[in-house]
Amino acid sequence: MLPEPAAVLNPVTARSTEPSQRPTQAPRPVARIAHVAVHLPERTRDVADAERELHRRNPKVAPRLPMVARLTGVRRVHVADDDQQASDLAVAASRTVLDRAGLRPDDVDLLIFASATQDMIEPATSHITAAKLGVRAPVMDVKNACNSVLNGIEVAEALIGTGRYRRVLVACGEMPTRGVRWDVPDRRTYAMSAAGYTMSDAGAAVLVEATGIGGVSGIEGFEDDLAAELAGLIDPSRPSGILGSAFAAESRHWDVGMLPGGGTVNPRDPERTYFEIDGSRLREAFDAFGSGPVDDALAAAGVTMDDVALVAVHQVAVTYLADVHRTVGVPADRTIVTVADHGNIASATLPLQLAIALESGRLKRGDVVLLLGLAGGISMGAMVVRW
16 A cells, blocks of 8 residues: 555645644655755846836836835845746756755656746746756646745655655746836836846755655665664654645635736737736735644644744745734744845745755754745645654
């Protein structure tokens, strides 16, 4: 009999479940996040300087003072080179993650390109990424705005749980700076475009493996986690892996954040190739979720917030983080603020925070991590992982 993936709850149905019926201990995980890497373009843009240039180009529309930088707390964003594509950023991060794992492209069983950005409408950007990387495995795209990577990990874990694949590479290339409008005809257009000035480019890669392969990071000679448990190096009651998750969507709010060009609605209208975001409505829609998905994910994982060492949360503004902490009950001292110096890098945000935590020593083997995703559409996702 095949093992089942770690507990997953759909908050739409799970919230009606009595507390006594919720799992008190998660099943043994079938998949884990083995490695993570991020690629940040070297070229950067100062947000306040960019706003001053915006005012120079649109003096009757854009404010003279850098209002976006002041209101959001975002100082700097990354900008990919003009000849780079989303797939290039994904490939750069993927090469790093494979090198760290000591793997070749042939070792990948499935490649998922998970990103809000894409090279083109057809073919799937996963094909382009795989060709550039030298991967010849099956591929697919998973796209759900800023939750794309989190949903990509969800899909990878589910497929690993069926036994179909053992090692899945989730590759991400975010280039939202290509959809930012710099010529604004009126105040309304400026207001709908303002959030774009904090958007940033990045690549990310997450290697998701079945828990029975890959050995123990940093320990030579062990075939799998079982060997390490027998050696007394890992508590068998606290296995590494994806412990539980919960996802929710309120799709009636799909129009609060859009890049509406290129599809069947606006196939060839260049004026619809820029982001249109109603920040106030988006914030209100997220607040309506409350702490439901987080509570459900923790319950599915059999842990509490007291067990969580690190919370990686999607970030659109420094000033909005306090609201997120309050609404979902996340302790502020367990998060890493990345949006101020790296901007809103869409679905690459969570991998960036994991990479920084690993490099700084804030995340170590055995720690429990909460991955909290917020995305246009709108949706929220929460995933609990033991590192």
